[in-house]
Amino acid sequence: MKKQLVALLLAATVTAGFTGLPAGQAYAATPTAIIVSGVNLRVQPDVNSRSYGLLKTGEKVTILSQANSYWYQVRDSQGRTGYVSTNSKYIKTSGSTNGGNNSGVTDSSSVRARIISAGKKYLGTPYEFGSDRSNTRTFDCSDFVRQAFKDGAGITLPSDSRGQGAYVKSIGRTTTNWRNLQPGDLMFFMAYKGTSASAYPSNTSGQTIAHVGIYLGNGQILHTYSKDSGGVRIDNIAGKHWESRFIFGGSAIK
Structure with a gap:
């Protein structure tokens, strides 16, 4: 009887030990993975979280769960x-699939073209701050970008611009020079402070994202930002306040 009681207590202890895992997919078989390119081991699932250090190429890790x-x-x-990025650029898993909304989508010129084409279909759609994500009658900036990626590539991005910026950073292909962007990349901007370039800081690191759009190539951006502007539209970047406000940009396709 005592042996049975001890066994039950041990089983309860083991079960309770798993309740501390973060929300998301938990792995019963604790699969291993290999780091294929140096990546930060973060304290929290956030690109701005403190890093324990860099995990080196070839290092093996054990996957405990998928936070998101x-x-x-x-x-x-x-x-x-x-925590490490699920991007296959950094980690190769065994016994589990690489998570993410981009599963099965390859970053290619054809995918980028489909995203841009999908976005252009909404030209002139009215702007509404905090627009309803369940319909396409109106858009704010991040809602429009999200819809273009969903329609064009079947990719569901985070619903707000800061979440989209964090997602792009987690993929790792970013630049602070907009002229280095490829068509279909996302562009992130700080808040509007006027048309003068001197109104914006020269060092954009640490600036808060307030706007997002899709780079079209040839110095143009597809986006939406106010009712007065006419809704979804195309603007030139060079010499405009968009150039001064630009923080960073990059690919949202794995």
């Missing part, structure tokens, strides 16, 4: 538990 579409919770060879 963009982050795995892992344990490294030193026994540290933290």
